[in-house]
Amino acid sequence: xxxxxxxxxxxxxxxxxxxxxxxxxxxxxxxxxxxxxxxxxxxxxxxxxxxxxxxxxxxxxxxxxxxxxxxxxxxxxxxxxxxxxxxxxxxxxxxxxxxxxxxxxxxxxxxxxxxxxxxxxxxxxxxxxxxxxxxxxxxxxxxxxxxxxxxxxxxxxxxxxxxxxxxxxxxxxxxxxxxxxxxxxxxxxxxxxxxxxxxxxxxxxxxxxxxxxxxxxxxxxxxxxxxxxxxxxxxxxxxxxxxxxxxxxxxxxxxxxxxxxxxxxxxxxxxxxxx
Amino acid sequence: xxxxxxxxxxxxxxxxxxxxxxxxxxxxxxxxxxxxxxxxxxxxxxxxxxxxxxxxxxxxxxxxxxxxxxxxxxxxxxxxxxxxxxxxxxxxxxxxxxxxxxxxxxxxxxxxxxxxxxxxxxxxxxxxxxxxxxxxxxxxxxxxxxxxxxxxxxxxxxxxxxxxxxxxxxxxxxxxxxxxxxxxxxxxxxxxxxxxxxxxxxxxxxxxxxxxxxxxxxxxxxxxxxxxxxxxxxxxxxxxxxxxxxxxxxxxxxxxxxxxxxxxxxxxxxxxxxxxxxxxxxxxxxxxxxxxxxxxxxx
Numbered sequence: 001x002x003x004x005x006x007x008x009x010x011x012x013x014x015x016x017x018x019x020x021x022x023x024x025x026x027x028x029x030x031x032x033x034x035x036x037x038x039x040x041x042x043x044x045x046x047x048x049x050x051x052x053x054x055x056x057x058x059x060x061x062x063x064x065x066x067x068x069x070x071x072x073x074x075x076x077x078x079x080x081x082x083x084x085x086x087x088x089x090x091x092x093x094x095x096x097x098x099x100x101x102x103x104x105x106x107x108x109x110x111x112x113x114x115x116x117x118x119x120x121x122x123x124x125x126x127x128x129x130x131x132x133x134x135x136x137x138x139x140x141x142x143x144x145x146x147x148x149x150x151x152x153x154x155x156x157x158x159x160x161x162x163x164x165x166x167x168x169x170x171x172x173x174x175x176x177x178x179x180x181x182x183x184x185x186x187x188x189x190x191x192x193x194x195x196x197x198x199x200x201x202x203x204x205x206x207x208x209x210x211x212x213x214x215x216x217x218x219x220x221x222x223x224x225x226x227x228x229x230x231x232x233x234x235x236x237x238x239x240x241x242x243x244x245x246x247x248x249x250x251x252x253x254x255x256x257x258x259x260x261x262x263x264x265x266x267x268x269x270x271x272x273x274x275x
Numbered sequence: 276x277x278x279x280x281x282x283x284x285x286x287x288x289x290x291x292x293x294x295x296x297x298x299x300x301x302x303x304x305x306x307x308x309x310x311x312x313x314x315x316x317x318x319x320x321x322x323x324x325x326x327x328x329x330x331x332x333x334x335x336x337x338x339x340x341x342x343x344x345x346x347x348x349x350x351x352x353x354x355x356x357x358x359x360x361x362x363x364x365x366x367x368x369x370x371x372x373x374x375x376x377x378x379x380x381x382x383x384x385x386x387x388x389x390x391x392x393x394x395x396x397x398x399x400x401x402x403x404x405x406x407x408x409x410x411x412x413x414x415x416x417x418x419x420x421x422x423x424x425x426x427x428x429x430x431x432x433x434x435x436x437x438x439x440x441x442x443x444x445x446x447x448x449x450x451x452x453x454x455x456x457x458x459x460x461x462x463x464x465x466x467x468x469x470x471x472x473x474x475x476x477x478x479x480x481x482x483x484x485x486x487x488x489x490x491x492x493x494x495x496x497x498x499x500x501x502x503x504x505x506x507x508x509x510x511x512x513x514x515x516x517x518x519x520x521x522x523x524x525x526x527x528x529x530x531x532x533x534x535x536x537x538x539x540x541x542x543x544x545x546x547x548x549x550x551x552x553x554x555x556x557x558x559x560x561x562x563x564x565x566x567x568x569x570x571x572x573x574x
Contacts, residue, residue, distance in 0.1 A: 010382035017390045020448070024405055027416060042408060044416050088303040099295035107300070114311060116560055118509045120318030120549040121533055122326075122542045127314050146310040149303055168294060178296050207398045209512045214534075225400045229516065232404055239408070246401040253396040261389070264396075265456060 028250070031243040039240035055244040062231075066219065067245065070227040076137060077212075077223060078205045081144035082198055089149050089197070093156025094186060098168070114150030121214050128215060140216045144205050152197050159193040160186070195263045203253050203264075224249045315553075322550040326543035338547035347524040348548075351532040355508055355555060358443050358528055362510075363503035365447045370454025370499055371492070375484060377455065378462045388459070392452035399449070403516030406445045407432060432518055435525040442517050442526060446510065454499045461495030462488065497567045504563070508556050529555065 023044070031039050033052035060067055096107055124143070125134055133139030163186065171185045187194075209225040216223065222230065228245055235242040257264060322338055324331040342348045377388050394402065409416045410431035418428030431441040465488065473487050489496075511530035514520065520527035520535065527535075529552040536545035 006380040007382050009376075009379075010384075010387075013376070013381065013387055014383055017387055021390045021394065023416075024402075024409060027409065028401075028405055042411070042414055042416070044419075084306075088306065091299040092303045095295045095297065095299040099297075103297070103300075110307070110312070113315075114307065116505060116556060117315060118530070118549065118552045118556060119311060120314045120546060120553075122537055122545045122549075123314035123317035123321055124310065126317065126321075127309065131309075142306055142310055146306050149307055153303075172294060178294050181294055182299070203396050207396075207400075209398075209400050209516070210530075214537075225398060228398070228400050228404065232516075242404065246398075246404060250397050250401050253398070254393065257389075257393060257396050265460075 025250075028243050028246050031239055032247045034240050036238055036240055039243070040237065042239060051240065052244075055240050056248075059241050059244045059248065062241070063219075066222070067224070067227055067248070070222050070224045073137065073221050074206055074223045074225075077141060077144065078202055080138075081141045081148070081205050082201050084141065084145045085148050085152050085201055086194055086197055088145065089152030090156045090187060090190060090194070091182065092149075093153045093158075094160050094182060096153070097157045097160040098165075111150045111153050114147070115154075119147060125215065135216060135218065135221070137216065137221050140212060140221075143211055143215055144208065147211070148201050148204065152201070155193055155197055156190065159190060163189055192263075192266075195260070196266050199256060199260045199263050203256065206252060318546045318549050318553075321543055321546040323547075324543045326546065327540050331543065334543070338544050339551070341544065342547060342551055347527070348532055350524055351520075351527040351529050351548075352551065352555070354439050354526060355528040355530075355552070356559075358439060358446075358510060358514075359504050359507035359559070361440065361443045362446045362450070362507040363500055365443075366451055366454040366503045367496060367499050369447065369451050370458050371489075371496070373451065373455040374458025374462055374495075375488065378459055388455075391455050394449045395452040395456075397449070399512040400516050402445065402449055403513050406448075407517050410441060433522060435522050438518050438522060438526040442514050445517065446507070446513055449513070450503065450506070454503065457495050457498055457502075458492065461492045465491050500563065500567075501560070504559060505556065508559065509552070 027044055030044065030047060031042070032055055033050050034047040035049055035051045038047055038049070092107070096104060128134040128139050128143075131139070133142065167185065167189070168181060171181050176185060207225065208223075209229065212223045212226050213229070216226075219230070228249055231242055231245050235245075321331060323333060323335055325334045325337070326332075342352065373391060377384060377391070381387075410418075412418060412428070412430035412433055415428075415431070417431065421428040429437055432438050469487050469491065470483065473483055478486065509530055510528060511534065514526060514528055514531055515534065518526045520531045529548055533545050533548040533552070536542075536548060
């Protein structure tokens with residue numbers, strides 16, 4: 001009885017989920033594989049003639065291989081900001097947990113502020129211009145680091161608490177200084193939480209649209225999300241190419257999900273149980 | 276005597292000042308301070324100025340007065356609250372129902388969990404552009420499907436009364452997977468004894484949900500509310516790619532107003548928008564934290 005109920009509601013759920021969640025993605029894939037004329041109808045149907053490879057080439061070659069350049073930019077942005085975020089946030093989380101003193105409440109308050117306060121856009125541009133970093137990739141990297149630090153520090157601090165202090169003491173007896181203690185002993189022990197941070201932030205930075213729009217405008221260093229936004233005004237009549245672009249930009253996070261879904265789930269739900 | 280001799284070096288080894296140097300804070304503090312704290316503090320000054328290419332001139336509360344006087348700015352303020360409340364409310368309700376459903380004994384549970392979750396990871400711009408096409412009033416997929424069953428679909432993004440709600444629905448579609456995931460983690464962590472005890476007492480599944488699951492899931496609920504409110508009140512990407520605040524300014528939120536004023540060169544007004552958004556988020560979050568803290572104690 002219970003079993004059949006589970007099967008029946010499961011089947012209904014499969015159909016519903018397919019309509020609600022899979023149809024929009026099927027629509028992207030199908031439109032991306034149609035010829036220009038057919039895609040213009042914007043129907044949910046199988047293409048009569050598959051043009052997926054032609055569309056792929058056309059999108060990649062458009063505007064002098066701009067999409068490839070954008071993928072390179074987005075990759076540099078994502079990798080650089082995540083490396084910095086992990087190292088800087090791990091250092092802070094580690095000292096915050098190991099050495100509570102009168103500065104710790106201030107650090108805590110700043111971490112919370114970083115989670116809640118919406119960044120002030122124009123003054124940030126003003127500061128970046130003063131530093132000569134406005135409209136540069138390094139500038140955007142530092143912005144992503146600054147905005148992502150709070151979340152990472154919270155995760156690292158919670159995880160460092162689970163590493164026994166005896167580990168530190170053993171390393172100190174063996175003659176490790178503070179830098180070696182952290183980079184050669186503690187950091188390797190943080191491996192699992194580092195993966196979580198890397199994956200959650202990689203998806204966030206790669207998909208970020210607002211910050212590149214403000215701090216890295218123009219075509220020179222456009223990220224993939226910006227090219228998609230720009231392509232939209234350019235391809236109003238070439239729906240097949242627009243959707244091919246969406247498809248290509250959607251793929252990297254989904255690949256990450258396929259490989260790392262355990263870490264993603266762990267990262268996103270941390271704190272949900274304890275509150 | 277011997278004890279002090281033994282404990283002295285041990286004390287030194289344990290002395291945190293030696294092994295956990297404060298300069299570990301420095302690199303992070305430099306980046307965070309220069310690119311987050313300084314602009315945030317500066318915005319508190321620039322919000323009171325008329326600031327454009329020719330410089331900043333102090334004008335007192337004029338920018339804030341504008342925000343409450345001009346309908347195209349005030350609408351953004353109201354819309355932000357509507358958008359935040361709508362998305363976070365729907366995410367709590369749908370996320371809870373999906374979470375309960377996806378932890379029950381059903382077939383294809385793993386598949387269903389993945390399907391509900393994966394839009395969370397997909398580019399917001401991509402989803403915005405796709406749904407803008409799907410929601411097209413005449414030849415969008417949604418209205419064509421409605422036409423098949425004889426319903427005359429509305430102009431989802433072109434109707435001034437509906438545009439904001441439509442964008443909020445897409446936001447929920449994209450974000451409900453995260454809420455579901457948080458609820459699933461919370462439900463799985465509930466010890467089985469509670470359900471067994473409820474069963475012995477003869478609780479129905481509705482009573483189970485109301486009196487067992489819901490109270491024990493309070494931490495998960497508060498996480499979902501906090502995350503979705505912070506995200507919803509600051510939301511920009513989806514609104515900008517789907518409607519750009521239109522038609523007119525009926526789906527503008529504070530974040531899109533900030534961008535529009537920045538583009539138009541009214542930097543002071545844009546900064547004032549930031550301060551308004553900051554105050555709005557604090558005005559919502561501080562009482563919420565307080566309320567949640569109280570609820571925690573009552574439990």
